Amino acid sequence: MVCAAVSARVSPECIEKIHSVRLIPKIAKTVDINTVADLINAAALCLPGKVVAEPGDLYNLETWRASSILGREFKYPETLAERTAVELAHHISLAGRRLIINGRKEYHDGD
């Protein structure tokens, strides 16, 4: 699986500036909240600000629980800009995953 983190400055209605984008690939046999939390922490390491992720990604946990598991400030998307940023991260992670899988296939096909 691939986790994408978008570090951005947002106003309620739009993304004002994207500071950086990170892509963390990980292979795991099973997925649970600890795996997801580790991935998010690795992707958001040293990035300032609050972490925003979709409720489904964190098993619909309450904000305070997700925050204490991650060990940093956390919230679910509320404004249009936060939703846009999360959507952006989804697109990036999906594209990254496809790139890794297809790239690997092409590499092996080339052999």
Next chain:
Amino acid sequence: MGEKNITMEIKDKTAVLLMRENPNQAPDPYKMEELKGLAAAAGYRVLAEITQRRGRDHRYQLGRGKIEEALSYNPNKLIFYNPLSPGQVFNIRSEFSAQIIDKFNLILEIFAQRASTREAKLQVELARLSYDAPHVKNALSLKKLGEQPGFRGAGAYEQSMYHDIRGRMAKIRAALKDVEMMSEDRRQRRRELGFDLVALAGYTNAGKSTLLNALTNAGVEAKDQPFTTLSPTTRAVEMKGRRVLLTDTVGFIDDLPHFLIKAFRSTLSEISQADLVLLVADMSDTPETMRRKLVASHKALWDCSCSSPIITVLNKADRLSEEASARQEAIRDLAPSPVLVSASTGLGLEDLAERIGQRLQPLKEYQICLPYTSQGLAELSRLYDTADLLHVSYEDELVVHLRGREETVARAGLAGARRL
């Protein structure tokens, strides 16, 4: 005599409200308050409110005992906050012989009572059918459970009910598509006429219609109840030299079901296609409620794919003066610089007009050439009405220097105008 009967019927509408709270989440009294408000708007007299904290009961949503307790009040209907699955509806109806609806059905009931235009009626019918279709399908499958095809079976006659619903939905969707296309054409025409389109959006009962009335003296129906407006109403007004068309829209609500948004797509397209959205919030609510309603509004705007700039307007500012700054602080991340207005007293309307003028995209300047034909001269005459003409020189051709919308200039191109 007829009127008496109707009054009796309204008085007789009683209900008990039931809500199941998730044990993993903090209790939220606001949800029940909102359900109560909706029930009152639909004309129900609430006999009792019953809440239970537990996991979902797959047969009845709540525990059996709570349903029996609710029925002990002898209500006409049981209203559930939580969405009921077709199976749960079937179980409660058959085992308790009770009339039940959930929150979505309650909203649909309010919509059905208030829908006056053909478009609104079609939208309500589509929403109701979208909700009913899976229930009917499930009810049919439950009815046919264990039966053998052939003699005394449910047969094709009842099975066709589901297909009839699908057929009717397709017909309504086609009719609404026509309405949507007409609305799109109307919006395009309005832009060509030099108008900026501004939509009033916001949580239900935030005061959108009152604000429209205050800004335009429109005389639109505005009441202190949810879902007074179901069809968009548009009025023209001039603000800081800009000709603006303000559109009042249907209000949002927490957990607005997806099918309702789909059904009201043609109404909500007024928001997604607007040049500017005024997001109205009720400032007299508690900070938590205000925050929750703004988040729900942002979610609904996201669902209607709104990409226009947004101005957050905090209405009913006259109701509190000292706490205003504290409330603004509570929603700073959702609305960093809101405009405080009071639609009923007229407070802050000037500021709002100023802000609308600032946030609308500035008009561009164009230089175009028009031929000396009757069409060209007619177009020039039209441009006097729809754009700011800065200079007109009568040379070999008519050279017009104007400030206006892109669409207005594009429309002039049909009359043979060339851009310089």
